[in-house]
Amino acid sequence: xxxxxxxxxxxxxxxxxxxxxxxxxxxxxxxxxxxxxxxxxxxxxxxxxxxxxxxxxxxxxxxxxxxxxxxxxxxxxxxxxxxxxxxxxxxxxxxxxxxxxxxxxxxxxxxxxxxxxxxxxxxxxxxxxxxxxxxxxxxxxxxxxxxxxxxxxxxxxxxxxxxxxxxxxxxxxxxxxxxxxxxxxxxxxxxxxxxxxxxxxxxxxxxxxxxxxxxxxxxxxxxxxxxxxxxxxxxxxxxxxxxxxxxxxxxxxxxxxxxxxxxxxxxxxxxxxxxxxxxxxxxxxxxxxxxxxxxxxxxxxxxxxxxxxxxxxxxxxxxxxxxxxxxxxxxxxxxxxxxxxxxxxxxxxxxxxxxxxxxxxxxxxxxxxxxxxxxxxxxxxxxxxxxxxxxxxxxxxxxxxxxxxxxxxxxxxxxxxxxxxxxxxxxxxxxxxxxxxxxxxxxxxxxxxxxxxxxxxxxxxxxxxxxxxxxxxxxxxxxxxxxxxxxxxxxxxxxxxxxxxxxxxxxxxxx
Amino acid sequence: xxxxxxxxxxxxxxxxxxxxxxxxxxxxxxxxxxxxxxxxxxxxxxxxxxxxxxxxxxxxxxxxxxxxxxxxxxxxxxxxxxxxxxxxxxxxxxx
Numbered sequence: 001x002x003x004x005x006x007x008x009x010x011x012x013x014x015x016x017x018x019x020x021x022x023x024x025x026x027x028x029x030x031x032x033x034x035x036x037x038x039x040x041x042x043x044x045x046x047x048x049x050x051x052x053x054x055x056x057x058x059x060x061x062x063x064x065x066x067x068x069x070x071x072x073x074x075x076x077x078x079x080x081x082x083x084x085x086x087x088x089x090x091x092x093x094x095x096x097x098x099x100x101x102x103x104x105x106x107x108x109x110x111x112x113x114x115x116x117x118x119x120x121x122x123x124x125x126x127x128x129x130x131x132x133x134x135x136x137x138x139x140x141x142x143x144x145x146x147x148x149x150x151x152x153x154x155x156x157x158x159x160x161x162x163x164x165x166x167x168x169x170x171x172x173x174x175x176x177x178x179x180x181x182x183x184x185x186x187x188x189x190x191x192x193x194x195x196x197x198x199x200x201x202x203x204x205x206x207x208x209x210x211x212x213x214x215x216x217x218x219x220x221x222x223x224x225x226x227x228x229x230x231x232x233x234x235x236x237x238x239x240x241x242x243x244x245x246x247x248x249x250x251x252x253x254x255x256x257x258x259x260x261x262x263x264x265x266x267x268x269x270x271x272x273x274x275x276x277x278x279x280x281x282x283x284x285x286x287x288x289x290x291x292x293x294x295x296x297x298x299x300x301x302x303x304x305x306x307x308x309x310x311x312x313x314x315x316x317x318x319x320x321x322x323x324x325x326x327x328x329x330x331x332x333x334x335x336x337x338x339x340x341x342x343x344x345x346x347x348x349x350x351x352x353x354x355x356x357x358x359x360x361x362x363x364x365x366x367x368x369x370x371x372x373x374x375x376x377x378x379x380x381x382x383x384x385x386x387x388x389x390x391x392x393x394x395x396x397x398x399x400x401x402x403x404x405x406x407x408x409x410x411x412x413x414x415x416x417x418x419x420x421x422x423x424x425x426x427x428x429x430x431x432x433x434x435x436x437x438x439x440x441x442x443x444x445x446x447x448x449x450x451x452x453x454x455x456x457x458x459x460x461x462x463x464x465x466x467x468x469x470x471x472x473x474x475x476x477x478x479x480x481x482x483x484x485x486x487x488x489x490x491x492x493x494x495x496x497x498x499x500x501x502x503x504x505x506x507x508x509x510x511x
Numbered sequence: 512x513x514x515x516x517x518x519x520x521x522x523x524x525x526x527x528x529x530x531x532x533x534x535x536x537x538x539x540x541x542x543x544x545x546x547x548x549x550x551x552x553x554x555x556x557x558x559x560x561x562x563x564x565x566x567x568x569x570x571x572x573x574x575x576x577x578x579x580x581x582x583x584x585x586x587x588x589x590x591x592x593x594x595x596x597x598x599x600x601x602x603x604x605x606x
Contacts, residue, residue, distance in 0.1 A: 123590055124590060126586040126587050218567075219566045220566075220567055234566075259574060262571050262572050263565065263569060263571075265567065265569070266572075328551065328552055330548070331549040331551055331552045332552060334545060334548070334549060335552070346527075350592060351591075351592075351599055352591055352599055353590035354592070360602070361602075362603075362604075363601050363602045363604050364527070365529075366601070367527045368528060369529050371526075371527055371528045372529035372530065375528070380528055381545070383526050384523060384526055384538065385542060385545055385546075387525050387526040388514075389549075398549065400562050401552055401553060401555070401557060403562030404557035404561070404562050404563070405557060407563035442544065443545060446548070459565075
């Protein structure tokens with residue numbers, strides 16, 4: 001594997017370099033890129049223990065954001081000491097000693113794993129998820145576990161059993177969900193990078209709301225082993241990072257075939273940094289007309305159109321494409337994902353692990369009370385919807401029909417990709433909303449994922465990159481979608497935008 | 512068609528979630544809102560279109576039937592709410 005360094009890209013002026021001059025004061029460590037951190041570790045400007053201590057201190061100082069659910073400095077420092085020892089023995093991989101934090105749906109041996117649910121309070125996994133293992137093997141040091149919506153169901157992080165996560169740009173705004181803790185932690189630079197999961201938009205929507213870069217790879221490319229299952233045909237692990245370049249670097253360690261996950265795709269590993277210097281001249285960017293229809297707020301449309309003009313200035317060509325049934329993505333998603341969730345969550349019955357109700361009559365009553373007390377309102381709603389659409393007499397009309405419409409939507413993407421290389425559009429219709437604004441109306445909340453759900457149903461890689469700010473200085477994201485297994489080009493195209501703009505390098509006041 | 516309270520009780524029973532009458536009424540309203548949003552997929556002509564259950568149309572891979580690891584019984588059972596002698600305890604189901 002190519003060993004990237006701080007100047008891996010010859011095109012980029014390196015906005016974050018200005019913020020984090022190498023060897024600069026310790027307070028600038030938090031604003032360095034992954035490649036810079038790797039470089040500093042390599043030249044012994046800083047040790048993994050010093051880096052971990054620096055970020056642990058920031059996590060402690062900004063506890064009010066409620067981004068972290070479990071922090072164990074002794075475990076983090078033990079991993080950091082091990083990374084320093086590996087480097088002292090002559091190992092020099094790019095991520096060795098660089099800190100990371102994990103969304104609480106990835107199981108970890110040394111930190112509790114709850115999926116932000118009461119039903120898993122205090123749960124201690126006997127093993128590490130493959131994604132956690134792969135990043136640890138590359139030498140990344142775990143800072144702790146990140147808050148999210150319960151079982152990754154939600155778009156605002158308001159469904160966590162352990163409280164709301166605040167948006168670092170505006171504490172009155174939601175950070176997005178379900179990976180709200182991951183997005184807020186990276187936005188506030190409490191972690192230089194965080195894992196996340198995306199089922200219908202749970203990486204991209206919080207990335208847009210929190211002003212960070214969020215990338216969901218192709219379904220089946222990252223392992224799902226040890227990722228607490230929500231909807232198995234959609235769940236995809238990914239990353240929240242400051243930049244596309246950081247994401248590419250970490251994907252090199254994170255993505256690969258896993259024989260333990262039966263839906264993992266058996267393909268050789270690749271170097272995701274290989275297209276960072278891609279020439280955009282002649283690149284065809286598809287712009288779906290349906291993504292700019294009624295409902296899209298003017299300030300989001302303006303920022304997204306400005307980003308598209310920036311791409312034209314870099315030599316790309318905009319092509320109109322159509323995804324006529326994309327709007328059916330939301331209803332299809334709430335049938336398919338809820339059905340799969342109702343099946344996946346049947347394992348939480350109070351028998352082998354997790355919460356058990358204190359008082360009950362018989363086995364059935366024990367399960368009913370355990371699940372009533374352990375699951376939050378949104379999880380119950382989705383389990384009930386899922387149970388209904390799978391029940392006798394409704395399976396064909398709902399579940400099978402939704403699975404058929406899902407194929408129609410996926411095929412529309414393939415038709416669009418016959419005319420373009422990449423698809424671009426908004427991530428969300430507006431900037432981050434306030435706490436409580438949508439939580440009383442489940443359907444209004446579901447519609448927040450209008451632009452992210454279609455690509456999830458198709459299983460294609462997609463990302464959100466910062467492209468401006470709207471009212472109240474709340475961030476706006478640009479969505480980029482690529483065809484299956486085209487992550488390297490997707491990240492390259494995002495990186496080229498980040499070479500000439502500084503939206504992604506901006507840090508909220510006070511961090 | 513819209514769900515009545517009795518339907519919600521039936522679904523909650525299938526899902527093994529205890530629900531009170533008051534909750535069932537509120538849940539019926541919410542589920543009906545969600546179902547109303549979902550209904551429109553019924554109007555799509557899907558004749559001749561195969562259901563998609565995996566985004567890459569992948570099929571379940573089988574692995575060779577070999578021993579790959581030895582379970583650590585104590586560690587695996589450490590999260591059990593009730594256990595004795597390496598067994599999970601549940602309320603009596605056979606009289």
